[in-house]
Amino acid sequence: MRGGIQICYPQFGDCGSLDQHGFARNKVWVIDENPPPLASNESFGRSFVDLLLKSSEEDLKQWPHSFEFRLRVSLAIDGDLTLISRVRNINGKPFSFSFAYHTYLSVSDISEVRVEGLETLDYLDNLSKRELLTEQGDAITFESEIDRTYLRSPKVVAVLDHERKRTYVIGKEGLPDTVVWNPWEKKSKTMTDFGDDEYKSMLCVDGAALERPITLKPGEEWTGKLMLTAVKSSFCFDQLELQSKGF
Numbered sequence: 264m265r266g267g268i269q270i271c272y273p274q275f276g277d278c279g280s281l282d283q284h285g286f287a288r289n290k291v292w293v294i295d296e297n298p299p300p301l302a303s304n305e306s307f308g309r310s311f312v313d314l315l316l317k318s319s320e321e322d323l324k325q326w327p328h329s330f331e332f333r334l335r336v337s338l339a340i341d342g343d344l345t346l347i348s349r350v351r352n353i354n355g356k357p358f359s360f361s362f363a364y365h366t367y368l369s370v371s372d373i374s375e376v377r378v379e380g381l382e383t384l385d386y387l388d389n390l391s392k393r394e395l396l397t398e399q400g401d402a403i404t405f406e407s408e409i410d411r412t413y414l415r416s417p418k419v420v421a422v423l424d425h426e427r428k429r430t431y432v433i434g435k436e437g438l439p440d441t442v443v444w445n446p447w448e449k450k451s452k453t454m455t456d457f458g459d460d461e462y463k464s465m466l467c468v469d470g471a472a473l474e475r476p477i478t479l480k481p482g483e484e485w486t487g488k489l490m491l492t493a494v495k496s497s498f499c500f501d502q503l504e505l506q507s508k509g510f
């Protein structure tokens with residue numbers, strides 16, 4: 264599966280016994296025809312759909328933990344997209360999982376893109392057996408394959424696309440980590456569902472909970488929220504303005 268925002272649950276990557284990124288992204292989710300309403304302060308100019316996933320018999324064979332997963336996808340009139348994942352343990356025993364919103368962003372030219380907000384952070388380099396390193400640059404730019412998990416990253420990260428004069432602002436809650444991935448030329452050629460040159464016009468920046476898996480006791484619920492907005496690049500990476508947008 265390529266593109267969009269994939270739900271990686273209950274496992275991210277290959278860190279576990281399940282298939283890469285867990286089973287949720289390969290499932291048919293059910294629309295909740297009667298979802299709880301949006302809070303009154305959130306409902307103006309906003310549409311939403313609630314998608315539900317429960318463990319099937321087949322899932323329980325590979326991952327024996329019953330859960331209820333409610334994904335609320337809501338779109339505001341100005342184009343802001345919010346995804347809220349709620350996972351509830353309906354099992355008799357605690358369970359743990361990792362999670363990511365594997366978010367494909369369309370960019371004009373990856374060589375002209377920079378990511379701000381992750382500088383000076385520690386990261387696990389997935390290209391080097393998850394070695395723990397520290398980001399040195401002022402911002403992240405791209406000139407080769409990258410596959411990193413930035414640890415304890417801030418609530419807001421910005422992806423600046425200079426050529427398109429557009430900045431993606433990615434806000435997150437309940438998701439301590441951020442994955443940055445671009446397969447670059449060599450790996451793209453090995454991916455059968457990905458064009459050889461498609462790496463030039465994409466970047467994945469994923470809000471995630473990876474370093475410390477989430478543990479839920481019976482009856483407990485976890486919430487992880489992602490907010491994605493595109494603004495003109497004249498936009499200043501300014502916390503006050505972000506706060507006014509609800510980040």
Ligand SMILES: O=P(O)(O)OC[C@H]1O[C@H](O)[C@H](O)[C@@H](O)[C@@H]1O
Pocket residue numbers: 264276283284365389410411442443444467
């Ligand atoms: O090819 P997929 O299973 O969709 O995974 C695509 C990529 O997802 C994440 O970004 C991982 O960090 C990468 O290691 C992986 O290659």
